[in-house]
Amino acid sequence: AQTVTQSQPEMSVQEAETVTLSCTYDTSENNYYLFWYKQPPSRQMILVIRQEAYKQQNATENRFSVNFQKAAKSFSLKISDSQLGDTAMYFCAFMMGFRDDKIIFGKGTRLHILP
Amino acid sequence: NAGVTQTPKFRILKIGQSMTLQCTQDMNHNYMYWYRQDPGMGLKLIYYSVGAGITDKGEVPNGYNVSRSTTEDFPLRLELAAPSQTSVYFCASSNSRTVYGYTFGSGTRLTVV
Numbered sequence: 737a738q739t740v741t742q743s744q745p746e747m748s749v750q751e752a753e754t755v756t757l758s759c760t761y762d763t764s765e766n767n768y769y770l771f772w773y774k775q776p777p778s779r780q781m782i783l784v785i786r787q788e789a790y791k792q793q794n795a796t797e798n799r800f801s802v803n804f805q806k807a808a809k810s811f812s813l814k815i816s817d818s819q820l821g822d823t824a825m826y827f828c829a830f831m832m833g834f835r836d837d838k839i840i841f842g843k844g845t846r847l848h849i850l851p
Numbered sequence: 852n853a854g855v856t857q858t859p860k861f862r863i864l865k866i867g868q869s870m871t872l873q874c875t876q877d878m879n880h881n882y883m884y885w886y887r888q889d890p891g892m893g894l895k896l897i898y899y900s901v902g903a904g905i906t907d908k909g910e911v912p913n914g915y916n917v918s919r920s921t922t923e924d925f926p927l928r929l930e931l932a933a934p935s936q937t938s939v940y941f942c943a944s945s946n947s948r949t950v951y952g953y954t955f956g957s958g959t960r961l962t963v964v
């Protein structure tokens with residue numbers, strides 16, 4: 737069975753700094769998708785970034801980028817120039833390829849951006 | 852475009868009561884899901900549906916039931932509520948052809964006392 741592990745329950749960084757959130761996963765599949773979701777205090781789940789396992793190039797979305805290491809089964813999220821609005825719970829998530837659309841979530845990392 | 856709409860947003864139930872959490876999406880997504888989020892934990896899949904008339908159990912289905920009579924609606928039924936069902940419930944939908952992850956509803960905070 738696939739598992740997703742986030743080893744950092746909570747982190748704090750100063751505004752404008754860069755922060756990296758860690759995520760590892762376990763699967764025997766070769767085709768899959770990885771996601772980072774943000775959950776601010778409003779409770780809404782927001783997709784931050786996605787990565788297809790067959791793509792070697794790391795995904796980027798503005799200040800958010802990932803370091804995808806397929807062999808190591810690692811999928812970290814880097815937030816550059818962090819802003820107060822980045823304060824949220826961040827969930828790493830895994831989904832197998834087209835055979836199965838179920839997403840498996842890690843337990844989350846609570847990120848505090850300090851003014 | 853409303854996306855995924857969940858009602859109610861908050862609810863307090865007494866032990867043994869029943870209720871239905873409503874979920875509606877207007878994106879013509881074929882896949883729909885129910886997750887629960889316990890404090891300090893990630894989301895765990897309760898039930899999911901790949902299309903109207905088709906449902907299947909997820910990781911934590913006990914104490915819940917679902918139905919999918921239309922593409923748009925995917926209600927979650929709690930029978931005989933227990934304190935262990937105190938949680939935040941999220942409904943989500945996706946279009947399996949695009950694989951862009953889920954669109955989530957805003958959640959229902961349920962407390963069973």
